Amino acid sequence: MSDLVAAIDAEAKGQFATALEHYGRLTEAGSPLDRIGIYQALARCGEKLGHLREAGAWRRKAGQAYLALGDRDMSKDQREYLSLVEYRNAVQDLSGDPSISVVAKEYAEILKRNFSEGAEGLTHEGLFAGLFFRAEGDHLLAAKYLVDSAEAISEQASASADPILREAAIQAYELAMDSATKAGRPDVARVAQLRAHDLRQIG
Template sequence: MSHLIDAIQAEALGDFHTAAEHYRHLTGSGSSMDRIGIYQALARCHEKLGDVKSAGQWRRKAGQGYLALPDDAMAKDERQYLALVEYRNAVQDLASDPALKEVAPEYKAVLAENWKGGPEGLTHEGLFGGVFLMGLGDHASAARYLFDSAEAISEQASEAGDKALREAAARGYALAHEAAMKAGNMQVAQVAKMRATDLSQPQ
């Protein structure tokens, strides 16, 4: 019996329960990259089955797997970003689940590591992270990600003359203002409000 072949065949045919059962036998074998792939496959199967709580834990393991890779297996920037994608899926899958309390700090740490290079290429992740952290009551961190993301989107909107991006930037600043007010950061709140108002004016 080959659990790998049986798992792939079952998944290809839409039999996600059977596929997951076979994939479970493979979580401790193969290379580090192979195991990450198995965790992702298990997450996919559980998501298809509607069991998002289990899927979230497998997404978390995939994220941890990326973070544990050595430099000779994958460049740090790449594995940090791929870990962020998995952790974002994990916190979405674990919304309202008690396990979110354990996973949220890990997600926050991975987001912060990715953000060290600024918001370029990460504006969607920054907006999601900001809104997510607002929901957890971490308004100071939320304000930072929302403001930085809005700044980057506003710049893109100006360069491209894109109305939709301009509207998104205005909304991002409005959220940053809300988060900054709740965090007690009046300076950021004032600037965010001013820029949201400016961007909301008709051109």
């Protein structure tokens, strides 16, 4: 049986250690997109087995590989978004690992690319980024992504009159205010405070 068929068969049966062994022989096989699929499978199986450090490294590799694709393989926007998804998984898997500081810098760079035109359609990614960087102590980046996300969520809440979205926007602004204060940006903190206050008046 080929390693690819054996790997998929083992994964389908929940035999993740066996699947890892077979997938591990395929990291140089196939097209660039095929190899990304293998990296993702290695990460997936590692996560199932609780091997988060190794899984995080494969998620990072998948994120890098998406960025290395050309326009003939995939559009720029799509590969940057898919890279962001992999990096988000990577920083989750690598939480507490010594490599997190390096991977977090790469994550910040791909976030910047994805948010170059605003947070619309990326609110969950923005909230995660803001809360991740708060946990890492990078309050300047945390404030940026929390404010960006809060603005987008606030617009959605206004358009739909959704109280759940409005409350999420308020909390994001309040977290942004706290992070901006800790980052030495009282101007940003004040704006976030005022916007949270205005939203509370609506409720």
